[in-house]
Each structure stands twice: as structure tokens, then as C-alpha cells.
Amino acid sequence: MVEWTDAERKAIASLWGKIDVGEIGPQALARLLIVYPWSQRYFKAFGDLSTNAAIMGNPKVAQHGKTVMGGLENAVKNLDNIKQTYAKLSVMHSEKLHVDPDNFRVLAECISLCVAAKFGPSVFTADVQEAWQKFLAVVVSALGRQYH
Amino acid sequence: MVKWTELERSTVKAIWEKIDIDEVGPQIWARVLIVYPWTERYFGSFGDLFTITAILKNDKVAAHGKVVLKALDKAVNNMDNMKRTYADLSQLHFQKLEVDPDSFRLLADCITITIACKLKSALSPQSQAIWQKFLYAVVDAMSSQYR
Numbered sequence: 001m002v003e004w005t006d007a008e009r010k011a012i013a014s015l016w017g018k019i020d021v022g023e024i025g026p027q028a029l030a031r032l033l034i035v036y037p038w039s040q041r042y043f044k045a046f047g048d049l050s051t052n053a054a055i056m057g058n059p060k061v062a063q064h065g066k067t068v069m070g071g072l073e074n075a076v077k078n079l080d081n082i083k084q085t086y087a088k089l090s091v092m093h094s095e096k097l098h099v100d101p102d103n104f105r106v107l108a109e110c111i112s113l114c115v116a117a118k119f120g121p122s123v124f125t126a127d128v129q130e131a132w133q134k135f136l137a138v139v140v141s142a143l144g145r146q147y148h
Numbered sequence: 149m150v151k152w153t154e155l156e157r158s159t160v161k162a163i164w165e166k167i168d169i170d171e172v173g174p175q176i177w178a179r180v181l182i183v184y185p186w187t188e189r190y191f192g193s194f195g196d197l198f199t200i201t202a203i204l205k206n207d208k209v210a211a212h213g214k215v216v217l218k219a220l221d222k223a224v225n226n227m228d229n230m231k232r233t234y235a236d237l238s239q240l241h242f243q244k245l246e247v248d249p250d251s252f253r254l255l256a257d258c259i260t261i262t263i264a265c266k267l268k269s270a271l272s273p274q275s276q277a278i279w280q281k282f283l284y285a286v287v288d289a290m291s292s293q294y295r
Contacts, residue, residue, distance in 0.1 A: 034273040035280060052274050109257070116264040117271060121175065124265055126182040127200045133183055 002138050004079055011131035015115070016076045018123070024114045025069030026062035030055050031110040032103075039103055069111070075139050083142045090146035101144035108136040150285045152227050159278040163263065163271070164224045169217040172262050177213030178203050179258040180251075187251055216255070223286045230289040238293035249291040256283040 004012075032039050033055050040049050046060040055061055071089070078085040093099045112133060116124045124132075181188055181203050188197050194209060196202040203209055219237065226233040241247045260279065264271050271279070 031273045031276060035277040056273070112261060113264045113271075113276065116261045117268045119265075120268065121262070121265040124261075126175075126179045126204065129179060129261060130183040 001080070002082070007127065008131040008134065009079060011128045012076060012079070012135050015119075015123075015128055015132055016072075018119065019069075019115065021069040021073075022066050024111065024118065025065035025067070027065070027114045028107065028111040029061055029065030029068060030058075031114065032107050033061065035110065036103075036106050039106070042097065042099055042103075068107070072139065075135070075142075079135075082138050083145055086139065086142040087146060090143050093143060094147040101140075101147055104140040104143045108133075108140050112136065149228065150230070150281075156278045156281065157227060159275055160224060160227065160282045163267070163275060163279055164221070166267060166270075167217070167263065169214055169221070172266065173213035173215075173217035174210035175213070176255070176258050176262045177209050177216065178206075179262060180255055181209065183258065184251075184254045187254065190245065190247060190251075220259075220286065223282070223289070227282070227285075230285050231292050234286070234289040235293060238290050241290065242294045249287075249294050252287040252290045256280075256287050259283065 033043070033049060034052050043049065043061070043064075046058060046064070048054040048058060049061075074085050075082050093101075093104075112129070115132065116129070181191070181197060182200055191197060191209075191212075194206060194212075196206060197209075222233050223230055241249075260276070260283065263279070264276075
């Protein structure tokens with residue numbers, strides 16, 4: 001089981017408290033689709049993803065970004081039980097959506113980058129980055145857990 | 149050889165021009181040691197790395213951060229020739245320093261995060277894509293002499 005120090009719990013809760021999922025979620029998903037364009041294969045139903053401007057203006061991308069980011073709330077509230085919390089989502093991404101689990105890792109990178117860009121070095125300090133990236137790594141691992 | 153468009157070349161240079169090596173070099177290096185603590189194994193001679201505060205205050209960490217960023221300047225100025233530019237450094241890291249090449253990827257991650265902190269929304273998704281392509285090429289060049 002993952003061990004969290006008090007400092008890490010505090011850093012994650014504090015950073016999460018500042019994050020507006022409606023703002024960061026859409027940005028992170030748009031970045032995923034632009035920076036790792038092969039990820040667009042999962043979103044054919046989203047309409048126009050043909051240019052960066054189209055992606056950034058696409059309302060389905062924005063909505064889905066919000067949904068995904070909002071899903072992190074479950075992890076924040078269940079730090080000691082993330083594997084169990086995401087078991088069903090993991091099965092869904094594997095068996096129904098057929099998403100390559102490496103995409104979770106690169107989405108996590110995009111989320112971290114958006115958070116860093118929003119809050120700057122005085123809030124997203126090195127120790128906060130450590131706690132946040134550890135947190136996302138655990139989420140990524142839990143989402144990949146049910147794949148076989 | 150990696151192909152670069154005019155837009156990619158000018159974007160990489162534009163981002164690099166905004167970076168003050170003396171300011172961000174130390175920050176980047178401290179982040180690597182704090183976020184990926186196993187990398188401390190290479191820096192036994194740096195003194196106190198036992199706490200986050202110690203790392204952030206450590207002069208040798210700061211100095212080394214500047215050295216590494218100065219080496220990145222070579223890549224910015226030799227985008228068409230990175231493998232040859234970094235052949236000696238790659239050899240050094242492989243044979244003498246015995247650095248796990250996955251560390252280069254972790255460093256690239258911290259470089260991008262630090263630049264995002266500094267540039268904020270000026271690091272647009274398109275710029276991010278170009279910058280990451282550049283860093284992947286650097287990581288690749290640094291790994292090239294490993295076998």
C-alpha cells in the first residue's frame with residue numbers, strides 16, 4: 001500500500017483546494033490531444049479535432065476534460081484506497097474503451113504542466129511537485145491495474 | 149536525423165531566450181533531486197541532501213544546475229547535429245558516471261515543469277509540443293552512446 005507522509009497529504013489537499021477542475025481539466029485534455037496527437041483516436045465522436053484551434057475550442061473536449069479532472073476528486077478523498085476506488089474505471093478503460101494505459105501517464109504529465117503554469121513556482125514548489133506527481137503516479141497505476 | 153520546421157526552430161529559440169540559466173538551472177536541479185529522490189545516488193559528494201531545505205540551499209546543487217543548462221544551450225544551437233554534439237557527454241555519462249539513461253527523461257520532465265512555472269500560458273500547447281520534441285531529441289542524443 002502507498003505510504004503518504006503528513007506533508008504529502010497536506011500538499012495534495014492544499015493544491016487540490018486551489019484547482020478549478022473546469023479550468024484545468026479542459027486545458028489538460030486539449031494539451032494531451034495536441035502534444036500526443038495519437039490520443040485523438042479515442043475521441044472520434046468529439047467532432048472537429050483537425051487543428052489546434054479546433055481542439056482548444058471544442059466543447060466536447062472541454063466537457064470531457066472537466067469530467068476526467070473531476071474524477072481525481074475521488075482519489076484525493078481516498079488517498080489510502082486509490083486502487084479500490086478506481087477498480088471499476090480501470091476495467092472500463094481496458095475492456096470497453098480499449099485505452100492504452102500509457103495514455104494515463106502522459107495525461108498526468110499534461111495535468112502537472114497545466115497546474116505548474118497556473119500556479120507558478122511559489123505555489124508549485126519542488127516539494128509540492130513531488131507530492132502531486134506521486135499522487136498522479138498512484139492514480140495512473142490504479143487505472144492500469146485491471147488490464148490483463 | 150530529426151527534421152525541424154522553421155516554426156519549430158524559432159519556437160525552441162524563443163523559449164530558450166526567455167530562460168535565465170542562472171535562475172532556473174538551480175531550480176530544475178533541485179526539483180530532480182526532490183521529486184525523484186533516487187537520483188541523489190549520483191551526488192554523494194554534494195554534501196547535505198537529507199532534507200528538501202538542504203537541497204534547496206545546497207551550493208553544489210545550484211552550481212550543477214547551471215552546468216547542465218549551459219550544456220542544453222549546445223543543443224539549442226546545434227539542433228541538426230545533436231547526436232554528434234552530445235557524443236562525448238553521452239559517453240561520459242555511460243562509462244564514467246554510470247548514470248541510468250532514464251534519468252535524462254526525468255530531468256527533461258523537470259525542465260519542462262520549471263519552464264511552465266515561469267512562462268505560464270505563454271507555453272501554449274503548440275509550444276509545449278515543440279519543446280517536448282526538442283527535449284526528446286536531447287534525451288535521445290544523451291542516450292546514444294549507451295549500449
